[in-house]
């Protein structure tokens with residue numbers, strides 16, 4: 532039976548994960564939350580009791596999670612979004628010691644969507660403008676969503692361009708016309724929406740719209756449990772949901 536430790540165990544995703552762990556017949560090794568205090572100490576303790584660590588918490592928790600996973604030599608799945616370049620560099624460093632999978636979306640459907648987006652961007656070419664629209668619940672703190680960013684990365688890879696040089700985020704006011712070749716983002720927030728993403732390829736007189744709707748958080752939780760179990764026994768390095776699902 533696999534022992535899974537959770538950072539962010541009392542949050543919305545933590546609760547869904549506990550349900551998915553039990554449904555899959557695995558064991559909850561322990562949970563860590565900010566309210567417990569001494570996050571660094573507690574996550575070390577949980578990591579030692581785990582076969583794999585899963586983090587759905589906040590960017591502030593990342594360094595403690597990575598340090599604990601490296602010290603305990605257990606693989607780690609990072610689902611937390613809103614990460615910046617320094618966080619991603621810290622993940623790369625940890626991945627030289629242990630297996631790490633970091634993704635903005637652990638659902639099977641979004642892994643498939645990213646695959647199709649990459650192909651579509653490659654085949655349609657730059658005469659189709661790419662816009663990404665996402666909607667989430669009123670409590671979400673980061674924008675664009677981690678999923679919007681990973682879909683944009685897939686589109687950029689398909690086109691053979693660097694995403695950082697082509698992002699248009701938060702258009703407002705005059706002078707907001709899109710640049711040729713840009714990948715645009717729009718973020719909507721409200722209600723209890725679990726997560727909706729559309730990648731729009733807008734050409735002359737036609738549009739291709741590729742979408743995913745998460746109906747509840749269990750799609751993320753089930754995918755996370757599957758990915759976490761898949762990571763056990765893997766060598767140090769960075770892994771992707773596409774590899775977990777054998778999409779590449």
Ligand SMILES: NC(=O)C1=CN([C@@H]2O[C@H](COP(=O)(O)OP(=O)(O)OC[C@H]3O[C@@H](n4cnc5c(N)ncnc54)[C@H](OP(=O)(O)O)[C@@H]3O)[C@@H](O)[C@H]2O)C=CC1
Nearest residue numbers: 539541542543544564565566588589592610612635636637
């Ligand atoms: N990759 C994916 O598929 C998905 C990713 N997410 C991402 O997962 C993250 C969590 O989402 P959600 O569950 O909705 O958020 P919640 O706010 O419901 O829960 C966050 C949890 O993390 C804990 N936490 C926050 N800061 C720290 C810290 N510094 N140290 C330890 N624990 C901490 C909180 O504890 P306390 O309450 O005590 O502060 C809480 O239990 C977000 O970044 C979200 O975008 C969400 C869904 C799917």
Ligand SMILES: O=C(O)C1=N[C@H](C(=O)O)C[C@H](O)C1
Nearest residue numbers: 612635671676677678725726
């Ligand atoms: O915060 C959320 O809820 C979600 N976050 C992830 C994201 O930022 O894309 C995944 C999912 O869409 C739900």
